[in-house]
Amino acid sequence: IMAKPRVYITREVNDESMNLLKQTCDVSVWSGSAPVSKAELMKNLKDSQALFCTLSDKIDKEVLDVATNLKVIATMSVGYDHLDVAEIKAKGIRIGYTPDVLTDATAELTVGLLLATSRRLFEANEAAKTGGWSSWSPFWMCGPGLSQSTVGVVGFGRIGQEVAKCLKPFNLKRLTYYNRSERKEAKEIGADKVDFNELLTESDFIVVTCALTPETKNLFNQEAFKKMKKSAVFVNTSRGGVVDQPALVEALQTGEIWGAGLDVMTPEPLPLDDPLLKLKNCVILPHIGSASIQTRNKMGLMTAQNIVAVFKNEEMPAELIV
Ligand code: 8YV
Known part of the structure; x- marks a missing residue:
């Protein structure tokens, strides 16, 4: 039996997303009140196959260089300026994001x-x-x-x-x-x-x-x-x-x-x-553009679905192709 892929989540998210992820993945969540620090993120990414992140997580080369097991990064956002997309793609890591739903x-x-x-x-x-x-x-x-x-x-x-x-x-x-x-x-x-x-x-x-x-x-x-x-x-x-x-x-x-x-x-x-x-x-306003209850639930779920799809060898609902 293969071990379940480990997914690291940088925020507590909606139950629906968590439940979906738990069916196929071994889930680990950062539950601190402030965003996860770079050091903590790097420590956790070493043995993670997936990352569920948001705009406050800067994913740069330094982070990626330690994340040697990462297969997919799914951001709960439509914007991806916090991701070093070129570096992620160069490492063969897939990227999921959340267009349309917001x-x-x-x-x-x-x-x-x-x-x-x-x-x-x-x-x-x-x-x-x-x-x-x-x-x-x-x-x-x-x-x-x-x-x-x-x-x-x-x-x-x-x-x-x-x-x-x-x-x-x-x-x-x-x-x-x-x-x-x-x-x-x-x-x-x-x-x-x-x-x-x-x-x-x-x-x-x-x-x-x-x-x-x-x-x-x-x-x-x-x-x-x-x-x-x-x-x-x-x-x-x-x-x-x-x-x-x-x-x-x-x-x-x-x-x-x-x-x-x-x-x-x-x-x-x-x-x-x-x-x-x-x-x-x-x-x-404190960056609340997408903050309707329905939309945030959809964004969370889509982020989880993007991750699950990779491990099930299915098409991701929204893969970032650049
Ligand atoms: C999110 C946003 O609140 O989707 C985006 O790009 O800016 C907002 O919808 C934020 O990015 C959460 O990660």
């Missing part, structure tokens, strides 16, 4: 963040609860409305397209997108492809849903914020690394743009003394 949850959170930022929902709620609501005043708590505005989506993949679809009923003036390649789905959605410069200068709302890659790193720099309208609202639910954060802080402080809503930033968690947290025109 598209709707992330898109709805993006729309929520856009509205919360532009219509100042958190500021207004705070005022109402802490005595800041004195009397009705014509321009108090006003912000730019979505109706008849131009929205530009940066990165028109699964999530960007879903955001665009969700925004359709808001009576936009124009919906545009910027993407490396033209997306055939755009016509039906009613989104026009524009170049990056046009997107920056013409948009009332800029929504970022692209992946973090060497090409998108610091895409939103000082020059980009300067090109935006002073009334522009900037929303990011992708990765903090696409933004030059000091440049964003400056743009918000000097009124170069109207406001920002961020679900992702650098670093995460954001330290309590970070200048972003002092800005009234910046809404900060």
Whole structure:
């Protein structure tokens, strides 16, 4: 009888995923409250055949070099910028991830963040609860409305397209997108492809849903914020690394743009003394884009299924092919 493959899990996950894994694998879970340290991860990976990880686990060459028994890395995320994909592939290790199942949850959170930022929902709620609501005043708590505005989506993949679809009923003036390649789905959605410069200068709302890659790193720099309208609202639910954060802080402080809503930033968690947290025109969420109960359950299950498939010699539900 062959020993069951050992899978190391860097977070406690849903029972359904655990139960599925336990049927074919010998499961070991990191149950600390903070993310597993690199040293602990390396110690545990030495004799593991599978890794179940999340975005806070950086899987680099140093980690991979000790993980000589690893057959599959399954990340409970659609993003994979925390994985050294080239090195993993070079070692013949398979990669699983969780596309599609989080598209709707992330898109709805993006729309929520856009509205919360532009219509100042958190500021207004705070005022109402802490005595800041004195009397009705014509321009108090006003912000730019979505109706008849131009929205530009940066990165028109699964999530960007879903955001665009969700925004359709808001009576936009124009919906545009910027993407490396033209997306055939755009016509039906009613989104026009524009170049990056046009997107920056013409948009009332800029929504970022692209992946973090060497090409998108610091895409939103000082020059980009300067090109935006002073009334522009900037929303990011992708990765903090696409933004030059000091440049964003400056743009918000000097009124170069109207406001920002961020679900992702650098670093995460954001330290309590970070200048972003002092800005009234910046809404900060703790990376909850995919955090609907249904979606997180699906993500957990898909991650487990990706692992099990490898050991059963079946097709993985979502294998990362690059
Ligand atoms: C996750 C995400 O919460 O899927 C992604 O890429 O950023 C979020 O859905 C996170 O990555 C958990 O690993």
